[in-house]
Amino acid sequence: MDKSSFSLHALPQINIRGKKRPGRGYGSGKGGHTSGRGQKGQKSRRTIPWSFEGGAIPLSRRLPFLRGKGRLNVLGQKPEVINVGQLESLPAGTKVSLELLIQKGWVSAQKTKSAGVKVLGRGKLTKKLSIDEMVVSAPARAKIEKAGGEIKSGLRAEAFGSKAQARRGQGIKEEKIKVEEAVKETKKVKTVKMVGMAEIVKEKKTTEKATEKKAKPRAKTIKKSSKPAKNRLLK
Numbered sequence: 001m002d003k004s005s006f007s008l009h010a011l012p013q014i015n016i017r018g019k020k021r022p023g024r025g026y027g028s029g030k031g032g033h034t035s036g037r038g039q040k041g042q043k044s045r046r047t048i049p050w051s052f053e054g055g056a057i058p059l060s061r062r063l064p065f066l067r068g069k070g071r072l073n074v075l076g077q078k079p080e081v082i083n084v085g086q087l088e089s090l091p092a093g094t095k096v097s098l099e100l101l102i103q104k105g106w107v108s109a110q111k112t113k114s115a116g117v118k119v120l121g122r123g124k125l126t127k128k129l130s131i132d133e134m135v136v137s138a139p140a141r142a143k144i145e146k147a148g149g150e151i152k153s154g155l156r157a158e159a160f161g162s163k164a165q166a167r168r169g170q171g172i173k174e175e176k177i178k179v180e181e182a183v184k185e186t187k188k189v190k191t192v193k194m195v196g197m198a199e200i201v202k203e204k205k206t207t208e209k210a211t212e213k214k215a216k217p218r219a220k221t222i223k224k225s226s227k228p229a230k231n232r233l234l235k
Contacts, residue, residue, distance in 0.1 A: 077115040080107040084140050085123015092127040098134070125149075 022030035022037070030036040037044040051058050086106060087096060094100070098117060101107045107117055119131060121139025128148040136144070136151050144151060 077111070079115045079118040079135060080111050081118055081120055082106055083120050083122040084125045084143050087119075087129055088123065088125055088127060090127065090129065092129070095130045095132060096134075097132045119144075 020029040022028065023035040025031040034044065042048065051060065053059070082101065090096065098107075098112050101117060102109045102112065116133075116135060118135040118137065119140045120137050121141075121143055125143045125147050129144065130150050130152060131144060132152045134151075141151060
């Protein structure tokens with residue numbers, strides 16, 4: 001280094017002052033007896049969390065629970081989204097696949113592997129394209145088919161965002177069908193039981209009537225004369 005160009009403000013920075021560590025001795029900048037926290041009290045003894053509200057019920061416990069079947073869907077992975085307007089820049093007759101979208105940089109490779117891609121219907125589409133291995137919404141499907149394109153995946157917007165979610169939805173549908181069948185079977189069993197009970201009651205009634213007829217003695221029948229009582233007394 002030239003002595004002529006040497007100056008104090010141009011010297012390289014060698015030492016960097018570190019953060020103060022209270023309670024680590026007098027040389028730390030905040031050592032000694034109370035270490036800058038003051039004498040006694042809650043704040044001098046421990047760090048208080050941001051959610052602490054002085055002993056009252058915190059906000060996290062005051063809020064109502066989120067209930068229902070889809071309460072954990074928010075935590076699940078959402079698919080990568082691409083609109084029909086972006087696909088307009090592609091040449092006509094191209095096969096739109098996940099590899100092509102990753103190559104173009106429109107979607108991330110990591111998210112597509114886990115959650116897949118969903119095509120939405122925002123924008124205009126005039127070119128004939130073939131969509132493969134993607135979930136397609138109803139408006140996007142209408143625009144692609146209107147332009148003369150085709151969708152090979154066969155997935156609709158009603159299906160879930162990812163393959164795992166789709167499998168889960170299929171499982172739920174199967175469970176519903178099983179439950180409905182079980183309910184029908186129970187109804188059939190109940191009707192059969194009711195019919196059987198009615199028949200048993202009828203049989204009981206008939207048997208009781210028959211026993212009553214056998215048990216009752218025959219009443220003596222008095223023959224009534226055709227002549228009146230007065231004539232009989234005169235004779």
